[in-house]
Amino acid sequence: MKKNCVIGQSGGPTAVINASLAGVAAAALASPHIGRVLGMVNGVQGLMEERFVDMGELLKETGQVELLKTTPAAYLGSCRFRLPDMGQDAAVYETIFNLLDKYHIGYVFYIGGNDSMDTVHKLDAYARAKGKEVQVIGVPKTIDNDLPETDHTPGYGSAAKYIAASLREIGMDSAVYCQPSVTVVEIMGRNAGWLTAASALARGKGYAAPHLIYLPEVPFADERFLADLEALQKQGVVNIVVAVSEGIRYGNGVYVCEDTQNCATDVFGHKNLSGVAKILEQKVKAAFGIKARGVELNVLQRCGGHFASLTDVDEAFAIGWQSVRAAERGASGVMMVYVRESDDPYRIQFAARDIGGIANGEKLVPRSWINQLGNGITKEFLYYAQPLILGEPEVRMDQGLPVYLSRQQ
Amino acid sequence: MKKNCVIGQSGGPTAVINASLAGVAAAALASPHIGRVLGMVNGVQGLMEERFVDMGELLKETGQVELLKTTPAAYLGSCRFRLPDMGQDAAVYETIFNLLDKYHIGYVFYIGGNDSMDTVHKLDAYARAKGKEVQVIGVPKTIDNDLPETDHTPGYGSAAKYIAASLREIGMDSAVYCQPSVTVVEIMGRNAGWLTAASALARGKGYAAPHLIYLPEVPFADERFLADLEALQKQGVVNIVVAVSEGIRYGNGVYVCEDTQNCATDVFGHKNLSGVAKILEQKVKAAFGIKARGVELNVLQRCGGHFASLTDVDEAFAIGWQSVRAAERGASGVMMVYVRESDDPYRIQFAARDIGGIANGEKLVPRSWINQLGNGITKEFLYYAQPLILGEPEVRMDQGLPVYLSRQQ
Numbered sequence: 001m002k003k004n005c006v007i008g009q010s011g012g013p014t015a016v017i018n019a020s021l022a023g024v025a026a027a028a029l030a031s032p033h034i035g036r037v038l039g040m041v042n043g044v045q046g047l048m049e050e051r052f053v054d055m056g057e058l059l060k061e062t063g064q065v066e067l068l069k070t071t072p073a074a075y076l077g078s079c080r081f082r083l084p085d086m087g088q089d090a091a092v093y094e095t096i097f098n099l100l101d102k103y104h105i106g107y108v109f110y111i112g113g114n115d116s117m118d119t120v121h122k123l124d125a126y127a128r129a130k131g132k133e134v135q136v137i138g139v140p141k142t143i144d145n146d147l148p149e150t151d152h153t154p155g156y157g158s159a160a161k162y163i164a165a166s167l168r169e170i171g172m173d174s175a176v177y178c179q180p181s182v183t184v185v186e187i188m189g190r191n192a193g194w195l196t197a198a199s200a201l202a203r204g205k206g207y208a209a210p211h212l213i214y215l216p217e218v219p220f221a222d223e224r225f226l227a228d229l230e231a232l233q234k235q236g237v238v239n240i241v242v243a244v245s246e247g248i249r250y251g252n253g254v255y256v257c258e259d260t261q262n263c264a265t266d267v268f269g270h271k272n273l274s275g276v277a278k279i280l281e282q283k284v285k286a287a288f289g290i291k292a293r294g295v296e297l298n299v300l301q302r303c304g305g306h307f308a309s310l311t312d313v314d315e316a317f318a319i320g321w322q323s324v325r326a327a328e329r330g331a332s333g334v335m336m337v338y339v340r341e342s343d344d345p346y347r348i349q350f351a352a353r354d355i356g357g358i359a360n361g362e363k364l365v366p367r368s369w370i371n372q373l374g375n376g377i378t379k380e381f382l383y384y385a386q387p388l389i390l391g392e393p394e395v396r397m398d399q400g401l402p403v404y405l406s407r408q409q
Numbered sequence: 410m411k412k413n414c415v416i417g418q419s420g421g422p423t424a425v426i427n428a429s430l431a432g433v434a435a436a437a438l439a440s441p442h443i444g445r446v447l448g449m450v451n452g453v454q455g456l457m458e459e460r461f462v463d464m465g466e467l468l469k470e471t472g473q474v475e476l477l478k479t480t481p482a483a484y485l486g487s488c489r490f491r492l493p494d495m496g497q498d499a500a501v502y503e504t505i506f507n508l509l510d511k512y513h514i515g516y517v518f519y520i521g522g523n524d525s526m527d528t529v530h531k532l533d534a535y536a537r538a539k540g541k542e543v544q545v546i547g548v549p550k551t552i553d554n555d556l557p558e559t560d561h562t563p564g565y566g567s568a569a570k571y572i573a574a575s576l577r578e579i580g581m582d583s584a585v586y587c588q589p590s591v592t593v594v595e596i597m598g599r600n601a602g603w604l605t606a607a608s609a610l611a612r613g614k615g616y617a618a619p620h621l622i623y624l625p626e627v628p629f630a631d632e633r634f635l636a637d638l639e640a641l642q643k644q645g646v647v648n649i650v651v652a653v654s655e656g657i658r659y660g661n662g663v664y665v666c667e668d669t670q671n672c673a674t675d676v677f678g679h680k681n682l683s684g685v686a687k688i689l690e691q692k693v694k695a696a697f698g699i700k701a702r703g704v705e706l707n708v709l710q711r712c713g714g715h716f717a718s719l720t721d722v723d724e725a726f727a728i729g730w731q732s733v734r735a736a737e738r739g740a741s742g743v744m745m746v747y748v749r750e751s752d753d754p755y756r757i758q759f760a761a762r763d764i765g766g767i768a769n770g771e772k773l774v775p776r777s778w779i780n781q782l783g784n785g786i787t788k789e790f791l792y793y794a795q796p797l798i799l800g801e802p803e804v805r806m807d808q809g810l811p812v813y814l815s816r817q818q
Contacts, residue, residue, distance in 0.1 A: 013582045042587050073581035080586070165715050165810050172482035172813060173422045173712040177489070178451045204808075206815035295707040303582040306574050306716055309809065389809035399613075400718065400798035401574050404581060406615035 002035040003106025003133075005327075007055065009141075010043040010112035010119065011080070013073040013299075014155030015162075015308040016316035017111055017141045018405070021075060022068040023320025024109045024139065025055040033328055034107065041407075043079035043112075044119060048095055052103075053407075064405070069317055070393050071404040072305030082115065083122045086129070093126045100134055107135050107327050111320070113142035113153075114360055117335055121359035124333035137323050138335035138355055141316075143302045145194035148361040149353045150337035154319055155302070157312030157388035160198035162304045163187055164389060166297055167202035167243060171209025174239045174293075181291040182229060182240045182284045185210065186277035188301055190247040193217050193365045195301070197377045198385055199243035209241035216247040217365050218374035220256055225280070226287050228375050233288075246276050256280070306402045310391025315348070322350040346387035411444040412515025412542075414736075416464065418550075419452040419521035419528065420489070422482040422708075423564030424571075424717040425725035426520055426550045427814070430484060431477040432729025433518045433548065434464040442737055443516065450816075452488035452519075453528060457504055461512075462816075473814070478726055479802050480813040481714030491524065492531045495538070502535045509543055516544050516736050520729070522551035522562075523769055526744055530768035533742035547744035547764055548732045550725075552711045554603035557770040558762045559746035563728060564711070566721030566797035569607035571713045572596055573798060575706055576611035576652060580618025583648045583702075590700040591638060591649045591693045594619065595686035597710055599656040602626050602774045604710070606786045607794055608652035618650035625656040626774050627783035629665055634689070635696050637784050642697075655685050665689070715811045719800025724757070731759040755796035 005028050009017055021039070028037045039053040040046045053076060059065050068075060084092055100108070110120050120138035127134045140147050143159035167185060174183045187196040193215025200213060212228050214220055232240050248256050257276045277294030284292035315338065323336045334352035341347040369381040396403040414437050418426055430448070437446045448462035449455045462485060468474050477484060493501055509517070519529050529547035536543045549556050552568035576594060583592045596605040602624025609622060621637050623629055641649050657665050666685045686703030693701035724747065732745045743761035750756040778790040805812040 009585075013585050045587070071581075072578055074585040077587065078585040161809055166709055168810060168813070169481055169712050169714055170708055172480075172815065173708045175816075176418075176422050176483040176487040178454070178486065201808075201810065204810075206813075293708075296705060298704040298706070299579055299582045299702075300575055303578050305578055386808060391809065392806065397801065399610075399795060400570055400720075400800065401577060401610065401613075404577070404615075406581065407584075 002033060004036040004038060004104045005034050005107035005109065006038045006040055006047065006103070006105050007109045008040040008043045008047065008111065009074040009076045009078050010110060010116035011078060011142065012113070013078070013303045014141055014143050015072045015158035015303060015305050016154050016312050018071045018075045019069045019313045019316035020111050020139050020141060020154055020320035022065050023317035024111070024323055025059060026065055027321040027324035029056055029059065031324055031328060035104070038103065039076045042077040043081060044083070044096070045079040045081045046077065047099060050099065067396060067403070067405045069313060070305060070308070070395050072303040075405055075407065077407070080115070083119050086122065086126055096123070097126065097130070097132055097134070106133060107137070109137050109139055109323055111139040111141050113144065114147060114362065117147070117355055117359040120335065121333065121355045124355060127332070135327050135330070135332035137327055137331060139320055139323050140335055140337065143195060144189055144192055146192035146362050146364070147358060148363045149335070149358050151340040151348060152338060152388060154312060154316035156194060157309040158304070159195055159301050160201065160385055161309045161389035162301050162307055163195055163198045163297060164201035165307060167199045167210050167241065168207050170295060171202065171207060171241050174209070174241055178238060179291055180233065180238050181293065182242065183293045183295060184242045184244055184277045184280045184284070186244055186246055186294065186296045188297070189216065189245045191216050191362060191364065193245050196243050196245040197365055197381050200377045200382060201385060201389060210243040211237060211240050212242045212375045213377055214242070214244045214248050214375060215365055215370060216245045216249060217367065218370055219251040220248040221251065222283060226283070229284065229288070242280070244276055244280065248276060305404060306395060308393055309389045310393045311388055313393045319350060326352045343383050343387065411442060413445040413447065413513045414443050414516035414518065415447045415449055415456065415512070415514050416518045417449040417452045417456065417520065418483040418485045418487050419519060419525035420487060420551065421522070422487065422712045423550055423552050424481045424567035424712060424714050425563050425721050427480045427484045428478045428722045428725035429520050429548050429550060429563055429729035431474050432726035433520070433732055434468060435474055436730040436733035438465055438468065440733055440737060444513070447512065448485045451486040452490060453492070453505070454488040454490045455486065456508060459508065476805060476812070476814050478722060479714060479717070479804050481712040484814055484816065486816070489524070492528050495531065495535055505532070506535070506539070506541055506543070515542060516546070518546050518548055518732055520548040520550045522553065523556060523771065526556070526764055526768040529744065530742065530764045533764060536741070544736050544739070544741035546732045546736055546740060548729055549744055549746065552604060553598060553601055555601035555771050555773070556767060557772045558744070558767050560749040560757060561747055561797055563721060563725035565603060566718040567713070568604055568710050569610065569794055570718040570798035571710050571716055572604055572607050572706060573610035574716060576608045576619050576650065577616050579704060580611065580616060580650050583618070583650055587647060588700055589642065589647050590702065591651065592702045592704060593651045593653055593686045593689045593693070595653055595655055595703065595705045597706070598625060598654040600625050600771060600773065602654050605652050605654040606774055606790050609786050609791060610794060610798060619652040620646060620649050621651045621784045622786055623651070623653045623657050623784060624774055624779060625654045625658060626776065627779055628660040629657040630660065631692060635692070638693065638697070651689070653685055653689065657685060714813060715804060717802055718798045719802045720797055722802045728759060735761040752792050752796065
């Protein structure tokens with residue numbers, strides 16, 4: 001008998017999480033094993049409140065799948081809801097599984113990052129423990145690229161492309177005056193420096209920025225930072241551009257941003273970081289008395305749909321599609337992953353990996369991909385990241401602006 | 410006898426100042442009246458140091474004009490050099506005009522904003538007073554759109570497009586969670602609110618952001634701001650997006666950003682503003698205890714070559730070209746302007762206007778284009794701005810990133 005499926009999105013927005021939603025939905029709608037395809041509004045939280053979107057209705061008109069594919073943020077809405085441990089609070093699980101039963105749902109697809117994979121892990125464990133006929137599949141999503149087991153994550157390539165293009169443009173902007181200057185660009189990434197490392201892709205013939213790159217993987221030191229700047233000045237670099245992760249920490253583990261501000265904490269206990277660029281700007285001004293500017297690359301680095309990576313969009317759609325194939329083969333308690341077969345020509349495969357080794361895990365930039373001084377990256381990183389930013393999706397335009405699918409009316 | 414010409418760029422970078430450079434250079438290279446075409450590196454400052462680029466050499470290869478047209482920032486480099494009054498310090502003028510003589514220069518084209526037009530005004534006045542056979546022509550450039558006499562300025566359309574697209578994407582990003590939130594987006598604009606007003610173009614069917622817009626033309630009041638937010642909350646708007654100019658001031662003339670920080674001052678006596686978004690973020694948190702996020706749209710709003718307006722690029726090229734035509738007709742002491750003939754269909758003409766009425770002048774958003782409450786704009790502004798953001802130039806791409814012409818090697 002056919003069962004229905006439900007798809008959820010969780011965690012922060014990306015440029016391609018909707019491409020994965022489109023991929024799951026399109027494959028599920030085409031599957032002989034699946035009946036209705038529902039989307040949960042605002043993730044697990046919306047599921048518990050029975051707030052659904054009928055994906056078949058949404059996508060029935062021609063062109064809607066393509067439009068959803070190139071829409072940034074999270075069409076279904078997201079949540080930051082952490083499931084309690086099964087032993088602690090069974091009521092939440094009973095509510096969820098009663099609703100799955102009520103809607104004849106046999107497949108749950110959950111698109112998200114580290115915390116969302118914890119949800120996949122727990123729902124699957126409950127289903128197995130209680131003998132429920134529900135398969136739970138995780139589809140990765142995070143600009144941070146910090147999920148274990150997968151070569152990279154959907155969302156990373158587009159963010160990397162946006163960051164690299166921005167650094168190239170900021171480098172050109174900073175170089176127009178002949179007065180010495182330092183521009184510090186702050187990039188997202190709490191513990192993993194993947195996004196900040198991507199700034200190195202901006203370099204090339206004629207483009208020197210960023211001159212220095214600091215990742216959270218290597219302890220930061222003010223004196224070394226200032227010495228690095230001085231060394232560049234002595235080499236005659238007039239306008240220096242620095243890429244720095246929001247999450248850089250001193251050797252004692254204190255975030256550089258904690259220097260002057262109280263970092264708020266979210267429900268997962270993550271510190272809410274910001275302001276590193278401005279803090280370093282002040283340090284540069286104090287040390288050298290020259291023009292310094294802190295630039296925070298804001299939320300557009302995660303949701304800049306007007307400049308996404310076609311490779312990322314296509315892969316995000318495909319991994320969503322493949323998650324339905326895995327479900328048809330009986331998989332549950334897995335996250336779909338990319339397996340890289342070759343850098344050049346770039347080639348990946350898809351696979352399903354046990355969620356146990358992934359949930360709450362974190363993949364950092366290998367120390368060997370960071371230079372010895374800890375102020376730049378190596379060629380290995382470039383070989384890895386370069387293919388992920390290739391190509392531009394055709395974004396529908398109207399009146400000079402990109403057109404996206406929106407639930408707001 | 411043929412005379413040579415020199416072109417300079419001055420003031421802050423834009424996405425299309427190089428399109429104007431390409432337009433002037435291409436027309437000058439094609440002109441029967443003009444010999445060599447030089448570019449001054451770093452504006453008047455570089456002219457005095459005899460630092461030149463041979464524009465004929467630069468543009469001789471096929472495709473170079475097109476590449477320069479879509480390159481952001483300022484290819485020749487810029488300066489912030491204020492010419493002294495003629496009576497105060499004649500030596501500077503003697504230096505400049507001796508060099509113009511040395512290089513047989515009969516035409517000076519200077520591309521820039523308010524302060525640069527002051528330079529055009531002074532150089533022309535000196536040439537006239539001393540009977541020098543040098544024509545000085547201003548080509549407008551500023552994202553701020555605050556130059557008098559011209560319908561709009563080259564650079565504004567691209568910045569407006571970038572800002573509107575960003576606001577649309579930030580609006581979608583902010584709406585993914587169902588927790589109430591306020592996102593305050595800070596936009597450039599010291600005294601004129603043209604750029605912040607452009608955020609309104611983001612709205613449309615399905616796109617509600619920005620919900621509130623505050624320009625420097627109307628005095629800002631904390632209580633009214635908080636009351637505006639409360640009114641929206643009562644209407645059921647959960648995720649509110651606010652567009653605010655960096656230059657908003659209280660009724661007593663104090664900048665909102667001066668609330669907590671010392672604003673530095675540049676050589677023109679302009680205050681260096683930043684931080685309004687973060688200040689308002691704090692006020693929202695304190696008043697409502699809800700999630701608030703300050704986002705500063707950074708330098709990319711002026712140099713985002715990867716998402717410029719084709720209308721702006723083409724017009725910027727054309728006004729550069731027309732400035733050479735004006736010079737051939739004997740004009741000097743003028744700035745080229747756009748004259749709008751019609752909104753729909755959108756149509757402009759070019760003209761040369763006396764620089765005296767322009768230099769150091771400033772055009773603000775008319776009060777009648779701002780709504781009565783001072784928290785939004787009227788349809789008249791939309792009719793005015795909509796045509797300026799239309800179309801996307803074809804940007805050359807390589808390895809997933811935009812390719813620009815750069816003097817760095």
